[in-house]
Amino acid sequence: xxxxxxxxxxxxxxxxxxxxxxxxxxxxxxxxxxxxxxxxxxxxxxxxxxxxxxxxxxxxxxxxxxxxxxxxxxxxxxxxxxxxxxxxxxxxxxxxxxxxxxxxxxxxxxxxxxxxxxxxxxxxxxxxxxxxxxxxxxxxxxxxxxxxxxxxxxxxxxxxxxxxxxxxxxxxxxxxxxxxxxxxxxxxxxxxxxxxxxxxxxxxxxxxxxxxxxxxxxxxxxxxxxxxxxxxxxxxxxxxxxxxxxxxxxxxxxxxxxxxxxxxxxxxxxxxxxxxxxxxxxxxxxxxxxxxxx
Amino acid sequence: xxxxxxxxxxxxxxxxxxxxxxxxxxxxxxxxxxxxxxxxxxxxxxxxxxxxxxxxxxxxxxxxxxxxxxxxxxxxxxxxxxxxxxxxxxxxxxxxxxxxxxxxxxxxxxxxxxxxxxxxxxxxxxxxxxxxxxxxxxxxxxxxxxxxxxxxxxxxxxxxxxxxxxxxxxxxxxxxxxxxxxxxxxxxxxxxxxxxxxxxxxxxxxxxxxxxxxxxxxxxxxxxxxxxxxxxxxxxxxxxxxxxxxxxxxxxxxxxxxxxxxxxxxxxxxxxxxxxxxxxxxxxxxxxxxxxxxxxxxxxxxxxxxxxxxxxxxxxxxxxxxxxxxxxxxxxxxxxxxxxxxxxxxxxxxxxxxxxxxxxxxxxxxxxxxxxxxxxxxxxxxxxxxxxxxxxxxxxxxxxxxxxxxxxx
Numbered sequence: 001x002x003x004x005x006x007x008x009x010x011x012x013x014x015x016x017x018x019x020x021x022x023x024x025x026x027x028x029x030x031x032x033x034x035x036x037x038x039x040x041x042x043x044x045x046x047x048x049x050x051x052x053x054x055x056x057x058x059x060x061x062x063x064x065x066x067x068x069x070x071x072x073x074x075x076x077x078x079x080x081x082x083x084x085x086x087x088x089x090x091x092x093x094x095x096x097x098x099x100x101x102x103x104x105x106x107x108x109x110x111x112x113x114x115x116x117x118x119x120x121x122x123x124x125x126x127x128x129x130x131x132x133x134x135x136x137x138x139x140x141x142x143x144x145x146x147x148x149x150x151x152x153x154x155x156x157x158x159x160x161x162x163x164x165x166x167x168x169x170x171x172x173x174x175x176x177x178x179x180x181x182x183x184x185x186x187x188x189x190x191x192x193x194x195x196x197x198x199x200x201x202x203x204x205x206x207x208x209x210x211x212x213x214x215x216x217x218x219x220x221x222x223x224x225x226x227x228x229x230x231x232x233x234x235x236x237x238x239x240x241x242x243x244x245x246x247x248x249x250x251x252x253x254x255x256x257x258x259x260x261x262x263x264x265x266x267x268x269x270x271x272x273x274x275x276x277x278x279x280x281x282x283x284x285x286x287x288x289x290x291x292x293x294x
Numbered sequence: 295x296x297x298x299x300x301x302x303x304x305x306x307x308x309x310x311x312x313x314x315x316x317x318x319x320x321x322x323x324x325x326x327x328x329x330x331x332x333x334x335x336x337x338x339x340x341x342x343x344x345x346x347x348x349x350x351x352x353x354x355x356x357x358x359x360x361x362x363x364x365x366x367x368x369x370x371x372x373x374x375x376x377x378x379x380x381x382x383x384x385x386x387x388x389x390x391x392x393x394x395x396x397x398x399x400x401x402x403x404x405x406x407x408x409x410x411x412x413x414x415x416x417x418x419x420x421x422x423x424x425x426x427x428x429x430x431x432x433x434x435x436x437x438x439x440x441x442x443x444x445x446x447x448x449x450x451x452x453x454x455x456x457x458x459x460x461x462x463x464x465x466x467x468x469x470x471x472x473x474x475x476x477x478x479x480x481x482x483x484x485x486x487x488x489x490x491x492x493x494x495x496x497x498x499x500x501x502x503x504x505x506x507x508x509x510x511x512x513x514x515x516x517x518x519x520x521x522x523x524x525x526x527x528x529x530x531x532x533x534x535x536x537x538x539x540x541x542x543x544x545x546x547x548x549x550x551x552x553x554x555x556x557x558x559x560x561x562x563x564x565x566x567x568x569x570x571x572x573x574x575x576x577x578x579x580x581x582x583x584x585x586x587x588x589x590x591x592x593x594x595x596x597x598x599x600x601x602x603x604x605x606x607x608x609x610x611x612x613x614x615x616x617x618x619x620x621x622x623x624x625x626x627x628x629x630x631x632x633x634x635x636x637x638x639x640x641x642x643x644x645x646x647x648x649x650x651x652x653x654x655x656x657x658x659x660x661x662x663x664x665x666x667x668x669x670x671x672x673x674x675x676x677x678x679x680x681x682x683x684x685x686x687x688x689x690x691x692x693x694x695x696x697x698x699x700x701x702x703x
Contacts, residue, residue: 087360117507123445124428125437141431144424146363147444151507158360159424161353166424247510255507259443262503262522266446266496273492277391281484284393 045133052237061186112232117255118148134173229254340673369649380533382408383494450497513652610640
């Protein structure tokens with residue numbers, strides 16, 4: 001059998017590289033499974049609780065958001081006939097929906113998933129889940145491929161299509177302010193206290209408390225507790241969430257989970273394929289030599 | 295020794311390489327061919343559009359929306375183009391790994407095609423990037439997003455281009471007459487082939503895996519967890535159909551380059567490839583049926599998208615599969631070529647169904663490519679063909695290697 005020393009080392013080298021690379025990959029993925037354990041300092045993810053029953057639709061959140069991030073202030077108002085959408089000039093919008101219980105308001109922005117599809121999709125980690133919880137976008141790393149937009153189940157990241165040096169625009173939960181110990185601008189300025197900032201654990205407890213204290217007012221459920229593997233922004237409201245235009249058909253597993261099977265198979269293929277191919281090459285080569293000798 | 299003078303020039307006897315290269319740059323052949331008359335104006339318009347795109351942004355040329363961020367340039371140029379370039383890894387697998395000598399005469403042209411396809415489709419990718427100057431970030435480690443399928447695909451594109459260049463490099467060495475370089479480069483072929491096939495397996499399926507996270511966005515008739523496997527299997531016959539199609543054209547257009555022996559052998563090659571296509575298409579069709587049943591897709595059949603799905607599966611998979619099989623049995627070359635064209639249309643339809651037609655099929659304002667996107671796509675395609683033609687006319691791709699190359703490698 002004709003495996004000589006050189007070929008042996010070639011296979012060995014390839015195997016080693018794949019093992020090293022694969023190991024790193026696996027390690028990362030396992031960490032993502034348990035977000036709570038990810039940080040050695042036991043930092044908990046922060047989030048925002050939005051209580052639709054308290055919202056008055058004053059758009060103060062939109063206005064301060066625009067001011068904080070240097071974007072134009074909103075010129076239109078919540079209107080039940082039009083679904084206003086976030087875009088490259090606004091990171092958050094409030095919409096009005098006619099529901100089974102009166103007209104209801106709902107604020108939309110980035111959901112800050114526990115395991116964000118956008119961050120796992122980003123090949124440069126420009127889209128990044130911070131250990132504090134906010135999902136941020138880092139301009140110096142981004143190549144503008146827009147794979148985050150393809151992957152995000154909430155269609156949150158927006159792209160400046162009419163710029164020669166485009167940015168991805170999305171809510172970053174005012175990460176700079178949060179880092180300084182402050183709260184996001186929208187939370188701070190909400191006159192109706194419809195927005196609450198805190199750790200995700202506290203917010204879920206608070207949401208449960210409100211629902212339990214007034215079961216007649218609230219619909220029994222917290223949107224974002226399990227959707228897409230859990231999100232940093234949580235919603236409670238008086239009506240089922242699909243009536244507020246929130247997508248309730250999203251899977252409960254996190255979205256990066258969907259590519260895990262494929263990514264896990266990569267190291268094994270990198271180990272097996274070259275070895276198999278080299279074996280086949282040697283086998284057919286020997287055959288041919290025999291034929292020639294016969 | 296038919297033409298001593300030419301061989302001497304190529305042997306590089308005392309003549310500096312750069313002088314030789316400059317002399318090779320001069321165009322050959324007629325200026326006013328139908329292809330030139332069509333392609334030159336389109337390329338000129340396309341180049342202007344590319345300039346506009348870089349000054350005023352992607353939105354000034356494309357119809358992309360915030361809901362549909364990937365359009366024709368990704369769905370057709372990259373995803374479909376790479377599937378068609380799959381012929382290179384299949385042919386190198388058969389020739390170098392399985393040692394089937396029959397296909398040896400088409401290795402170089404197939405690898406060249408594959409290489410150019412990757413260079414140009416990766417080039418088209420740069421047009422689609424908002425910040426193309428940051429394209430080096432995932433390579434230099436700013437940062438390594440290893441949990442991203444796109445990271446894998448990007449690295450594989452780059453590595454596979456290098457592997458293909460190594461596979462093709464003996465032809466370049468023969469062209470400039472670098473005997474020693476040729477010896478070293480051809481000794482690297484088998485390693486490049488093994489590496490290249492591994493990379494191809496992963497990134498052909500990886501292109502499908504890119505869309506796995508868009509679970510709710512792609513029509514359920516085209517979304518399944520098996521997209522990567524379906525993409526990989528279909529890349530085999532997509533690539534081979536391209537080899538059949540391109541080979542049939544090259545036999546006519548470059549007939550002056552092809553030796554009598556290879557010209558005759560070509561029919562046998564097509565015959566062999568048609569069998570492989572028929573078998574792999576059968577496997578693919580079977581997988582599609584399994585996916586269909588597994589995904590409980592019956593509910594979607596009696597809708598417009600359902601009819602479109604049936605058209606794709608029956609008209610552009612089952613039909614060309616049977617056509618390949620019968621033309622193989624009857625050894626009918628015309629039918630083989632016809633089957634290859636239908637298969638290629640089917641692959642285009644399939645890839646576009648996943649990436650564009652089925653992507654956000656329910657959007658309020660659906661995406662249609664603008665005429666400018668189509669012109670830029672054609673520009674990329676035409677420039678590629680120009681370069682291909684330039685290389686084939688000069689390098690020993692279809693023509694025989696110079697006489698100083700030893701036999702049997």
